[in-house]
Amino acid sequence: MDKDIGIGQYATSSQGIGGTLKVAPEDFIVEEISDLPPPGGSLYTVAKVKSRNWESNRLIRQLSRELRVSRRRIFFAGTKDKRAVTTQLMEFQVPMDAVASVRIADVEISDLYMTNKRLEIGDLVGNRFKLNARELPCSDSEAKERIESTHAQLTAMGGFPNFFGVQRFGAVRPVTHLVGKAMVNGDFEKGVMLYLANPIEGEVQEALEARRRLEQELDFSTALQYFPKNLSFELAVINHLVKNPEDFTGALSVLPFNLQMMFVHAYQAYLFNRSLSERMRLGHVPNVPLVGDMVLTVDKKGLPDQERWIEVNAENVELMTRRCHEGKAFVSGVLFGWKSLFANGIQGEIEERIVREENLKQDDFMIPAMRRMSSKGTRRALVSQYWEFSSNVVGGVAQFNFALPRGTYATVLLREFMKESLAKFS
Numbered sequence: 001m002d003k004d005i006g007i008g009q010y011a012t013s014s015q016g017i018g019g020t021l022k023v024a025p026e027d028f029i030v031e032e033i034s035d036l037p038p039p040g041g042s043l044y045t046v047a048k049v050k051s052r053n054w055e056s057n058r059l060i061r062q063l064s065r066e067l068r069v070s071r072r073r074i075f076f077a078g079t080k081d082k083r084a085v086t087t088q089l090m091e092f093q094v095p096m097d098a099v100a101s102v103r104i105a106d107v108e109i110s111d112l113y114m115t116n117k118r119l120e121i122g123d124l125v126g127n128r129f130k131l132n133a134r135e136l137p138c139s140d141s142e143a144k145e146r147i148e149s150t151h152a153q154l155t156a157m158g159g160f161p162n163f164f165g166v167q168r169f170g171a172v173r174p175v176t177h178l179v180g181k182a183m184v185n186g187d188f189e190k191g192v193m194l195y196l197a198n199p200i201e202g203e204v205q206e207a208l209e210a211r212r213r214l215e216q217e218l219d220f221s222t223a224l225q226y227f228p229k230n231l232s233f234e235l236a237v238i239n240h241l242v243k244n245p246e247d248f249t250g251a252l253s254v255l256p257f258n259l260q261m262m263f264v265h266a267y268q269a270y271l272f273n274r275s276l277s278e279r280m281r282l283g284h285v286p287n288v289p290l291v292g293d294m295v296l297t298v299d300k301k302g303l304p305d306q307e308r309w310i311e312v313n314a315e316n317v318e319l320m321t322r323r324c325h326e327g328k329a330f331v332s333g334v335l336f337g338w339k340s341l342f343a344n345g346i347q348g349e350i351e352e353r354i355v356r357e358e359n360l361k362q363d364d365f366m367i368p369a370m371r372r373m374s375s376k377g378t379r380r381a382l383v384s385q386y387w388e389f390s391s392n393v394v395g396g397v398a399q400f401n402f403a404l405p406r407g408t409y410a411t412v413l414l415r416e417f418m419k420e421s422l423a424k425f426s
Contacts, residue, residue: 002415005169005177006273009280011161014149016419017142017398019133021411025053027132028084030410033125033403034077036089041116044075044091045099052106055082057233057256059107066102067094071256077124078406079258081167091119121258125301126405128388133398133418143393150417151389158287158327160416161276162384164269165409168262173200180267183373184364188248191263192241195252196223196234207231220245233259249369257372264365264375268335271354275333276382278350286382289320289331292345296330296381303405304330304381311344330381337377338365384408 002008022028037046051059056079064071073093080086092099096112136143154160169176175194182191197215199208210227217223220241227235233255240251252260279286289295294309309332312320323329334340334351340362342348367373389402400417404410 001166001174004174005164005166006270006277007163007415008274008277009161010416010419011157011280011286012150012153012416014153015146016150017133017136017138017146017393017417019136019398019418021131021133021414021418022083023132023134025083025085027134028081028410029130030080030084030086030088031128032078032080032086032088033127034089035123035125037091037115037117037119037123039113039115041114043116044093044114044118045096046089046091046111046113046115046119047099047109048087048111049090050085050087050108050110051080052085053083054086054106056080057259060256061232062104063090063092063102066104067092067098069094075119077119077121078127082171089119089124091115122406124406125303126403126408127410128403129401129410131400131410131414133400133414134396136393136396136398140393140396143398144391147391147393147398147417151391154386154416157285157383158325159383159385160413161280161286162381162408163273163276163412164266165411167409167411168266168269172203173198175200176262177266177270180263180265181270181358183252183263183367183370184267184360186367186369188252188369189246192237192248192251196237204228253370260370260373264367264373268337268375268377271336271358272333272380274354275347275350278354279333279347279382282346282350284346287324287331289317289324290345290347291317292343293320293347294332294341294343294379295320295324296332296379298328298330302327304332306332306378306380309379327385330383332379333382335375335378335380336360336362336365337375338362340377340379380407384413386413 060071060074063074075091077089080088096114099109100112102109166174175198179191179194182194197211199211206228214223220238223238224242227238236254237251240254244250276286284290289312291312291314293312295312296304296306297308299305320329324331334342336355342351365375384405386402386404392399
């Protein structure tokens with residue numbers, strides 16, 4: 001799957017511990033490090049929401065049903081893994097007593113108060129993780145040594161390669177970026193069929209067979225009868241096509257807005273993964289700046305500022321190298337869009353070559369048929385820091401504790417410790 005989403009290299013040379021991640025939701029515990037909105041006011045109810053085994057979009061839909069309000073009146077700062085136990089901040093544009101009365105299986109709502117500041121996507125510092133990798137093929141002592149070696153190498157590099165993880169593309173069906181590519185190419189029919197059909201081994205059998213049948217028959221009316229009821233987003237798209245034949249842009253528009261945005265963003269993520277993989281394949285350490293690189297400065301929270309960068313040249317390369325080593329700056333790669341800029345030097349050559357191989361031009365990311373899906377692009381740090389790290393191995397189970405900044409992926413960090421050839425993800 002790594003290859004399918006553009007990942008092709010490891011940053012560390014140590015042996016992996018192998019094992020299986022996410023055997024149970026309790027093996028993947030995530031707690032958001034939130035920017036708390038100031039208390040006081042009457043517009044929004046703030047609440048801490050703890051959920052077990054809930055995909056973010058489906059949880060929001062269920063909350064909207066329980067509260068009998070549009071999902072547009074529910075706000076959150078970041079999406080979370082499904083097969084996990086997650087705690088995150090949410091806001092509801094409804095009275096506090098209504099939120100307090102919600103009862104949903106495997107969902108706990110607590111710490112309610114009122115505010116006038118609306119929560120936006122990205123209004124968080126990061127996430128804390130407690131993860132277990134089970135079924136290790138090596139002894140506990142061997143696993144400890146391998147973890148220590150990997151951690152030392154990553155620390156020396158200043159973090160881990162900031163690839164987009166499989167969650168961005170679809171953990172079971174990594175097709176989100178393919179749908180985004182079709183949208184960027186203006187082929188919305190292909191995008192819809194990639195989302196609805198396109199059977200991929202690994203999905204539950206009922207869903208696999210439904211997608212295979214739709215791919216063969218192309219009969220949306222009949223598909224309403226046999227598509228599994230839990231595939232509610234797919235059913236919404238199919239239902240739209242039954243009522244509005246050939247309206248493929250409208251069919252995609254019935255999906256939640258953040259899911260629509262995920263398609264184009266996932267394609268940008270795929271291109272980014274490819275460029276970072278290529279830089280590493282060529283032997284360049286991701287966070288050691290080269291002449292021509294665009295180095296991101298940090299914001300007030302100490303996180304890479306994707307909108308502010310400095311170009312590395314012969315005069316400032318030593319300073320930029322020192323800043324990157326200190327964690328005060330980060331070498332970046334392009335998230336290609338209609339307004340993005342390539343780096344110069346080696347990184348720029350990589351970025352331009354990948355875009356050329358994909359037959360892309362910047363205007364492709366202006367999507368007239370779905371203007372809200374257009375993306376101007378930006379830049380992203382090639383390396384992500386992690387902190388509060390600790391680990392232990394007991395009885396064939398490796399236990400990891402760490403914190404990550406927003407927009408980064410625990411599975412990508414764990415990939416360095418587990419290594420693809422041995423690791424499995426349930």
